[in-house]
Amino acid sequence: MSIKKTIKNFTNKKLYILESMITILLGTAIISFGIYNIHQQTDITEGGIIGLILLLNHWTGASASILSPILDILAYGITFRYLGKDFLKTSFVATLSLAGFFKLWEQFPPILPDLSSYPFIAAIIGGIFIGTGTGLIIKQGGSAGGDDALALTISELTNCRISYSYLATDLTVLLLSLTYLPLRRIAFSLITVTVSSLIIEFMQSIERRQPEDNSNEINDYCI
Helix, strand or coil: CCHHHHHHHHHHHHHHHHHHHHHHHHHHHHHHHHHHHHHHHHCCCCCHHHHHHHHHHHHHCCCHHHHHHHHHHHHHHHHHHHHHHHHHHHHHHHHHHHHHHHHHHCCCCCCCCCCCCCHHHHHHHHHHHHHHHHHHHHHCCCCCCHHHHHHHHHHHHHCCCHHHHHHHHHHHHHHHHHHCCCHHHHHHHHHHHHHHHHHHHHHHHCCCCCCCCCCHHHHHHCC
8 A cells, every 4th residue: 555545544544533423522512512401401301321310419419510420431341342442441431521521511691592391392303313423423433322332232132123222221210210301301311211212223224434444453543
């Protein structure tokens, strides 16, 4: 291979990784923005780790920027043997980014109007935020949180659709959320997790762009 082509391939890989990192940052910004501006304002919870964050935030008052990395690390520890170190390296970046954006949004009052009087609309919009942000991160080979890692592991072990895996973990957390939310609110939460699960599955089905040489060597440059 000529030096010119080697340099070109190396540059393509670096740009590919940079694009991935920017996409992960965008995904975590979208997720945290939706949680802070919609879910926390309207008491419409989510499933998985996000739902646990909202649950523990309600009962303990602990900041989401603290709860997020703690719960993610616990979930990653459980799923490590199934997903591998490359997945976890990318997910670690997403975890730190998500905690950072939570901390950023908490410095300001909510930007979006309070949709508490319109829970159905809040559930739909909230699901779009979560599904879009999470889908962007999963397309980069990582996860937005420990619940994504758990859902992907369940999907891999059982051969079931990723949307079903998400719904299984989400429903578990929604049942726990009945300790502080009325059943009517949980019904709207079910809408938001269904919307987010379907969006994630759709985005995962879209083929991800690869570097021009399609080389597996890209893993040598992953952070």
